[in-house]
Amino acid sequence: MYSFQYHAPTSLAEANTLFAQADDPIYIAGGMTLIPSMKQRLAQPSDVIDLAAVDELRGVTVNPDSVVVGALTTHNQVAEHQALGSVLPVLAKVAAGIGDNQVRNRGTLGGSLANSDPAADYPAAVVALGATFVTNQRRIHADEFFVDLFETALSPNEIILRVEFPVPQRAAYAKFANQASGYAVVGVLVADFGDSIRVGVTGAGPCAFRACGMEQLLQADFSAGALANSDVPNAGFNSDLHASADYRAHLVRVMGQRAVQKLLEVTL
Amino acid sequence: MRIALSVNGCVHELDVPAHTLLVDVLREHLGLTGTHVGCDTSQCGACTVHADGRAIKSCSLLAVQAQDMAITTIEGIGDAENLHPMQASFREHHGLQCGFCTPGMIMQAIDLVENNSELSNISIRAGLKGNLCRCTGYHNIVRAVQAVADQRKAQGAAE
Ligand SMILES: Cc1cc2nc3c(=O)[nH]c(=O)nc-3n(C[C@H](O)[C@H](O)[C@H](O)COP(=O)(O)OP(=O)(O)OC[C@H]3O[C@@H](n4cnc5c(N)ncnc54)[C@H](O)[C@@H]3O)c2cc1C
Ligand code: FES
Ligand code: FES
Numbered sequence: 393m394y395s396f397q398y399h400a401p402t403s404l405a406e407a408n409t410l411f412a413q414a415d416d417p418i419y420i421a422g423g424m425t426l427i428p429s430m431k432q433r434l435a436q437p438s439d440v441i442d443l444a445a446v447d448e449l450r451g452v453t454v455n456p457d458s459v460v461v462g463a464l465t466t467h468n469q470v471a472e473h474q475a476l477g478s479v480l481p482v483l484a485k486v487a488a489g490i491g492d493n494q495v496r497n498r499g500t501l502g503g504s505l506a507n508s509d510p511a512a513d514y515p516a517a518v519v520a521l522g523a524t525f526v527t528n529q530r531r532i533h534a535d536e537f538f539v540d541l542f543e544t545a546l547s548p549n550e551i552i553l554r555v556e557f558p559v560p561q562r563a564a565y566a567k568f569a570n571q572a573s574g575y576a577v578v579g580v581l582v583a584d585f586g587d588s589i590r591v592g593v594t595g596a597g598p599c600a601f602r603a604c605g606m607e608q609l610l611q612a613d614f615s616a617g618a619l620a621n622s623d624v625p626n627a628g629f630n631s632d633l634h635a636s637a638d639y640r641a642h643l644v645r646v647m648g649q650r651a652v653q654k655l656l657e658v659t660l
Numbered sequence: 661m662r663i664a665l666s667v668n669g670c671v672h673e674l675d676v677p678a679h680t681l682l683v684d685v686l687r688e689h690l691g692l693t694g695t696h697v698g699c700d701t702s703q704c705g706a707c708t709v710h711a712d713g714r715a716i717k718s719c720s721l722l723a724v725q726a727q728d729m730a731i732t733t734i735e736g737i738g739d740a741e742n743l744h745p746m747q748a749s750f751r752e753h754h755g756l757q758c759g760f761c762t763p764g765m766i767m768q769a770i771d772l773v774e775n776n777s778e779l780s781n782i783s784i785r786a787g788l789k790g791n792l793c794r795c796t797g798y799h800n801i802v803r804a805v806q807a808v809a810d811q812r813k814a815q816g817a818a819e
Contacts (some may be wrong), residue, residue, distance in 0.1 A: 393679040393681070395677055395678065395679050396678060396722050397678065398661065398678035398679075400724070409735060412744070420725075423720060423721060423722070423725065424702065424720060427681075427702075427720045427721070427722070428701055428702050428720065431700065431701070432715065435690050440678070440722075442725060444725065468714070472775075482774075491789075491790070492705070492789040492790025492791075493715055493771060493772070493787060493789070493790055494705060494708055494715050494716050494717045494768065494790045495702070495717070495790060497714040497715060498716050498720070499716075573703075574726065574789065583679075605727060640762065
């Protein structure tokens with residue numbers, strides 16, 4: 393790798409100051425995306441600012457109607473957290489399905505979301521659950537967070553502190569995983585809040601989005617069959633060696649049905 | 661940069677550039693060449709070591725990031741006279757051929773059995789997803805891990 397300055401601030405204020413003073417800085421959390429990108433020179437920061445020692449980004453709080461997860465929480469910490477698993481099992485399952493065990497031991501919630509990889513799993517969860525991001529500057533609702541390919545509403549120096557997840561009555565995630573990496577070719581998360589249904593889709597487009605058409609169909613008829621003939625426009629969908637835009641549109645429909653099927657197995 | 665790293669129970673003070681990867685410190689500075697580099701792109705798991713008891717890919721971590729962690733490498737779990745049960749099981753079940761993937765496989769397999777009380781053929785295969793082997797075809801590796809998982813379960817039941 394090429395050289396850069398490394399900093400390990402112990403407070404948010406210090407992290408911000410270091411960011412403001414550097415030429416071309418970047419934050420690092422677990423490094424599971426950033427270090428491979430730096431090796432490939434897709435990222436060449438002058439200064440790497442490690443968030444690991446900033447306590448404001450740590451901790452998991454589980455309430456009956458909300459779960460708050462610190463940005464530095466690793467995927468395995470989410471997957472293995474008992475109280476979280478009993479209140480919001482869908483989030484634990486999403487985390488347990490990310491990549492491989494070694495990646496889950498380092499990769500963090502904040503890093504995954506800030507990166508907005510089109511094939512990442514967590515974005516489907518924050519969108520479908522209507523989560524709220526708490527940053528060092530403001531609160532951002534999930535509907536406004538993902539902007540485009542690897543692009544979010546965060547400003548360059550902004551730090552995700554934690555994410556607040558409302559707890560649905562029941563929810564389920566279905567992903568069609570790339571067999572080599574585990575990333576989602578398409579992943580659909582369906583959440584039933586009683587008075588509303590939210591559907592989050594990842595993998596299909598440049599960034600995660602809500603499938604409002606599917607939500608309406610499910611409001612009218614909450615069954616997998618309701619999505620069987622749903623019209624999923626493929627406009628703007630990703631097309632690459634893993635899947636064409638048409639195939640991704642097909643997968644959105646199929647994963648949507650599978651998620652509903654799984655969800656209905658949970659009796660209220 | 662001056663860093664202090666705890667590896668296999670000993671603290672080492674080193675002067676390395678900030679961009680040095682943990683795996684390079686282990687291999688080049690500390691001579692612990694049991695940890696291998698297969699891909700250098702976070703895919704193959706040959707570089708797997710333990711950080712505070714959990715498996716991580718040491719090619720994907722800066723050495724400076726590992727300063728507050730207790731690192732354990734394959735050299736730290738056993739030796740030729742005193743094999744770790746997972747090492748003994750890989751030998752017993754012919755879980756290796758060329759041996760290149762083996763240190764990483766073993767470090768990941770230990771994380772797997774220590775953090776899962778129930779392991780099946782399917783969950784072992786899923787648990788070894790981040791480790792690639794180009795020789796064995798995996799069957800004997802899975803048998804080796806299953807045997808240790810079963811032993812631990814039997815011991816747990818006996819206690
Ligand atoms: C082999 C492999 C397989 C993988 N498979 C999957 C998969 O199946 N599904 C999946 O979803 N992901 C997968 N991943 C990606 C993995 O989940 C992400 O790399 C990880 O979650 C990113 O988190 P991190 O903490 O490592 O982020 P880093 O790499 O440290 O950072 C990523 C980006 O986020 C920024 N950032 C980090 N934390 C914050 C914060 N708190 N506030 C603001 N910005 C921040 C950084 O500046 C950087 O730009 C895989 C990765 C690998 C290497
Ligand atoms: S060398 Fe680290 S994962 Fe392959
Ligand atoms: S034994 Fe040769 S790569 Fe696994």
